Amino acid sequence: MTTVTSTKFAKSEELFRRAQQRTPGGVNSPVRAFRGVGGTPLFLARGEGSRVFDVDGNAYIDYVGSWGPMIAGHRPPFVMEALRQALAIGTSFGAPTGQEVEFAELIAKMVPSMEMVRLVNSGTEATMSALRVARGFTGRDLTIKFEGCYHGHVDSLLVKAGSGMATLGIADTAGVPAAFAATTIALPYNSIAAVEKVFAERGGKIAAVIVEPVVGNMGCVPPAPGFLEALRSLTEKHGALLIFDEVMTGFRVAPGGAQQRFSIRPDLTTLGKIIGAGLPMAAYGGRADVMKKIAPVGPVYQAGTLSGNPLAVSAGLAMLRHLAAHPEIYETLEARAAQLTAWTPPGVTVNRVGSIFTFFFTDQPVSDWESAKRSDTARFAKFFHFMLERGIYLAPSQFEAAFLSSAHSEADIRATIDAAKEFFSRE
């Protein structure tokens, strides 16, 4: 691991040194640690619009966007105003509030398959709970997931789970009992034949298929034509539930998420990231007959002290209202992201769906984890540091997606393309 020693990052380096004494790896989530690219993670001081600023005072055009939530950039005025009003009322009650009702109604309006919704605090909680209710509803134990898809750090789902573990070279995590992992069948993304085969052999035991309808967590990988349709018809045929994990794609690839973009109605959906506008908030929901299995109306238990937290709901409600009222945002995002990815550097494959995209450092198409893995991660690391030097903050791993926000200007896009072109011309 190389260490950056220039004074440009002196304060980040000092904080990182201290952080490592008290926090494993110096970070509160592994992908933040720059292990995939080397060097010292930037400690950030603040964000504004398309920019983040580190503790040493360096400014960056931000393509991480808190890993997805910041679709309107940092500190959008409508979210700040909602938070100001919420602060005047109180930060937590552990009792229902009116705005939770409005929030659930608006979610159901934007994502019509979510007839009923339960609010939780993280994407991990959402997928864990969706899986539990799928098992409770079907009376079956097995789950199909896809290699390279990440669904949070749920025990049984940490099998071939994409970016974070891939970056660190961890195949299957320690600490998960073999019996939990054995409830998960991991198949290659985009392989209809593999799913057909498993259903033919064990269809009666499968509770659910969980999928990122557009993968973000091995870098951006779109679904092949017919793949999501096949998942829909196979699950239906065998009495299993189809769970779209839209924690990343929800309100991102369309106002109604990937299910709107690809016209597929899943049984259950998980949401996170954008739904909280940068506060800890997530949700799961779907068919009313399934969701009615959840306590207190049904036997599947799931709870949370801070679930539906007033600050998080205020921020999320302001965000969803903004997106629902301004569908033109998605056209702008699409156009700007298309501009940013309209050129293909030598020896690079560009994947993009809406405002999610990845430059894979391989000249072969990337359609699943096997093909993503062929990327030249050392070459990516050089690109990453080159861009960082020029004030462009990308996710510190080849196996992560970049996110565009409505705060990114044409000038931001041009500056980014110019810097990238300089890298490839000098390489």
Ligand SMILES: *Cc1c(COP(=O)(O)O)cnc(C)c1O
């Ligand atoms: C980020 C993510 C999660 C996990 O959400 P957390 O809030 O980090 O727990 C789950 N699924 C997908 C698709 C994600 O992108």
